[in-house]
Amino acid sequence: MRIRAFLASLVVVGIAVSGCGSGKPSAPGTGGGDGGAKSGGRVVMPLIADPGTMSPLMASSTAEVILARILFNGLTRLDADTFAPAPMLATTWEQSQDGLSWLFHLRDGVKWHDGQPFTAEDVKFSMDTVLDPKWKSSVGKNFASVKSTDVIDKLTVKFVMKQPFPAFPTYLANRFQVAPKHLLEGKDIANDTEFNKKKPVGTGAFKLAEYVPGDHLTLVANPDFFLGKPKLDTVIFKVLPDANTQIAQLKTGELDVVQLEPFNIPSVEGTKNVRLETGYKSKWWALHLNNDFPLFTDKKVRQAVAYAINRDELVKSVLLGHGQPAASPIVPLIDWAHNPNVKPYPYDPARAKALLKEAGWEDHDGDGIIDKDGKKFTFKLQVIKGNPTAEQTSAILQQEFKALGMDVSMEAYEFGTWVQEVRDTRSGPKMSQAYVVWMTPEPEPDGIYAYFHSSNAEKGSDFNVFRNQEVDKLLDEARTSADQGKRKQDYFRIQEILQDEAARHFLFYPEDIFAVKSNLKGIKVSEPYQYINDWYYQ
């Protein structure tokens, strides 16, 4: 007994010493490996920016969403392999026959970090809050179809819907985490610094121990977590805005997990004790041509552009192979709704040229640029500054389009300016023209509604102003139908139309890439944070 205590104190001293001063690789507190899974240890990860709030009801930035998913829980979470909704704070749920209400049965015995019991009241309070226009919560916009939330008993809650919404449990998983009513009722939800910045109280696997703004957040394991005490003791987020610094700290061993952009892979490869973990999410990159921009109103022109893109080459040179060519906005992982018959447009410049010729675009005056009725084919690729994937892809596309005789220039915008002057300027003389950007629809086929329904063409996520009555009708039907077979048919048809119309030019599905300490296991790349209780050191 005495020897064990002595050894334990040695370990403590060891950690304290290795944590002191020198920037040398410090052991993550696990000691040497003997092969098996061990509990304990700490993981240090970067966070690109400070969270403006830690309240899940107000979360919107990347940092805020990550923290909301660790400190708090939703009623459901997504299965990391199939993206199907799986139990979390709710154990079971059912939809009524008419699809107009959902009943959720909550897990018994769940406690908030302060020891208070979690109940249906908290769920109602949270849903009411995110839907209250007073708070302008960006969480609420995903749940516009919820009419009311009723507490049936302590552990049962009923959502009454305005219209059927079969995707509801999926949306709940990613976009809705429950906050404690007993701490927030009657408070200024948006500005309550005490809860939002200092002492967020959730049900999650980890709870906040310390937050030094601009520096780090320390999270410690919640021993009463309802899925069992997490295997790690501590999770530390360092606020590190610079990607190069993150990589340097990974190499020195100061960080254990870093998410990488493909172009950073070479600088990490060969680092000792670091391996790459990759996985797909519901994410695609596309070239957005404003369908209202005079050059692009012609379907033949849009199709010609589609044939002019070498997607395999983009995957190879921009993603360094970490991805696959894309053909549809419903990612292959959602296998029941992804239409396998819709294939990416093949790279066929000759076909592209022929289509342009059919549309009347030829180089009549011999200046190397195609023209029609005296007007030259001239447009701008409007690039977001500082995003290497967007910049590299745009540069390659520019070359490919130039080869067809198009006069393409590139113009770079700082992000905020780009949003306002390009993405959200969809009509008028300064309307957006063409840009490359990524999209992350909800991992449910209904996730594409926002991107292709014409009601989102003026405001909303139909950024390239695609309007198609048939697609609108199918999207509406599939959204509100409780019949999975019917929904599948609708989504298959939608993907065919999008393909034929060349509405958006899907480029590739990228992999998410994490560089991870070799002995750190259990990370699910597609949904890392909601499964953080499963991370462990070997």
Add this chain to the structure above:
Amino acid sequence: MLRYTIRRLGASALVMILITMITFAIVQLAPGGPAILLDEQLSQQDRDDIRANLGLDKPLPVQYYRWAKALLTGDLGNSYMEREPVSHLLAQRLPNTLILAGAALLLAVAVGIPAGILSAARTHSWWDYSFTFLSVLGISIPTFWFGILLIILCSVNLGLLPSAGMYTLGAGNQVGDLLLHMVMPALVLALSPLAEIARYTRSSMLNVIKLDYIRTARAKGVVEYRVLFRHALKNALIPVVTVIGLLLPHLVGGSVIIEKIFAWPGMGRLAADAAFKRDYPVVMGITVVIALVVVAGNLTTDLLYGCLNPRIRWE
């Protein structure tokens, strides 16, 4: 001296007002609005509501008047993104920036002035040439590149220094730990001011050394180091003090990139984030602080000038 001081103070106040006015206008006229308005789901009505809530629907002069009036009572407003009073954010970040800037200034002066004197005393020696070369290098090396290079060398390859942050996690806030973390960022931040101070000291010393009274001092047999440090340095320092005054804003406000690379939780990073997100109150709050430093720096320089050179007072 009193009249001189009062005149300088009045000018400083005027400069402060002009700086805040111009910044206020520039920030608001910059393309792209506050990031909170960028959500694509917001309708025009939502946007108008938010703008009205923030008072952004009023004409610019009215907005400035409101802001300035609040400032006089010490209220810098609330950050749009952080949803906290700007004064809280500044209180968290400013000390960290001052620590770093202070260390860099100390380094720049402590190394720059002696190096300049030495260069002047041994003109056209190998020491002079190599220092000239290093100075030019120091002024022209981009800080982001030099910073990353240092991290790769000292942290990744040699493992000598911690790569970023202010303190080692979980080790408590020890002064020694802080100093280790400060070595690289302070060095990078000090590099260009150090080079400038050295160059100014050198040329100013060379000018002074040519003067008659120095030749007289040497002629009467005063030892060389006394000639340099007692007789020459005092007069040679006047332009150097001016330069240091001008470098202050560079040290306090110019550490944006360095704070980002070295993850230093200071004001520079806050400023950059706020500028990108068009968080107007934060941008203005930081402007006020930096402007105050600049104005105070210039004021001190002017007054010190008066002390160092009695002729200036009677201008």
